[in-house]
Amino acid sequence: MTMQSVATDLGGANAPAGAVPGAARRAWARNGPAYLFLLPWLIGFFGLTLGPALASLYLSFTNYDLIRSPDWVGAANYVRIATADPKFAAAMKVTFLYVVLSVPLKLAFALLVAMAFNRGLKGLPVYRAIFYLPSLLGASVAIAVLWRQLFASDGLVNMVLWQLFGIEGPSWISNPNYSLYTLVILSVWQFGSPMIIFLAGLRQIPTDMYEAAEIDGASKARQFWKITLPLLTPVIFFNAVIQTIDAFKAFTPAFIISEGTGGPINSTLFYTLYLYQEAFGFFRMGYASALAWILVVIIAAFTAFSFLSAKYWVHYDD
Incomplete structure (x- = not known):
């Protein structure tokens, strides 16, 4: 290949006249179809993700009510969040408590079911689909409405308690001592997605390791702690990150069950629900944008x- 041909291909300054359009045509012939296929994603990313995100970052430094033009106030929204907003503290407390309770319980239950399935079961694909179904439906409005009916004062849960044990249960969703725990139970019920991932991870553990441990006299519990858990830590790490992010973003159950109020006494005031109230209840869009960016930072x-911290407890094959 001569220097002239290289210059022609690159469209350099030393290329002969007319070489640049020719190089552009050849480059388009090579890469044009790929860019056309990428075009829907590029439009979505810049128009629906990056653009709105940058716009909300700007609005977080303004006073904006969706009607008048944004009024620049600097860091006033963030100062108010940090110093003069008791509902922010309440929402943070409820959200962190929800995350701390729901994520470990969901992962533990998902791992328990996955280990039961890993022992071998007839009709496993059918059971796997049935147990995965709550993960598909759990975040829907219909399930949230059903959950509210189940835990109402005259709901199915209290009926079962009265019929079987003679216990007169409270209105679980109207009592601030119990309302958040009904949402935690709903989250744990949606264990299908991490369960499928755990099951895939369990299938990758060599069976000869268990056979060798059994020959050495290791009990089932010791095999779990010394073989299963260490080799499953990459899957645990993945599930923990994904489920924690989802827990921070939880919105629909709290909105439906509390009818958008976050009550009783802010006991189900998730951070996302408080953000929604500020944005679309009081039309403080600039303040809501600041809340949204704080959630992004968290x-x-x-x-x-x-x-x-993964390098201290996640064990990969190497």
Whole structure:
């Protein structure tokens, strides 16, 4: 290949006249179809993800009510969040409590079911689909409405308690001592997605390791702690990160069960629900944007901490 041909292909300054359009045509012939296929994603990313995100970042430094033009207020929204907003503290408390309770319980239950399935079961694909179904339906409005009826004062849960044990249960969703725990139970019920991932991870553990441990006299419990858990830590890490992010973003169950109020006494005031109230209840869109970016920072900090700490407890094949 001569220097002239290289210059022609690259469209350089030393290329002969007319070489640049020819190089552009050849480059388009090579890469044009790929860019055309990428075009829907590029439009979606810049128009529906990156663009709105940057717009919300700007609005977080303004006073904006969707009607008048944004009024620049600097860091006033963030200062108010940090110093003069008791509902922010209440929402943070409820959200962190929900995350701390729901994520470990969901992962533990999902791992328990996955280990039961891993022992071998007739009709396993059918059972796997049935147990996965709540993960598909759990975040829907219909399931949230059903959950509210189940845990109402005259709901099915109290009927069962009265019929079987003679216990007169409270209105679980109207009592601030219990309302959040009904949402935790709903989250744990949606264990299908991590269960499928755990089952795939369990299938990758060599059976000869268990056979060798059994020959050495290791009990089932010791095999679980010394073989299953260490080799499953990459899957546990993945599930923990994904489920924690989802828990921070939970919205529909709290909105439907509390009818958008976050009650009783802010006991189900999730962070996302409070953000929604500020944005579409009081039309404080600038303030809601600041709340949204604080949530982004919280999730990013948790994810970064998870990846930094992973080297101390996540064991890969190498």
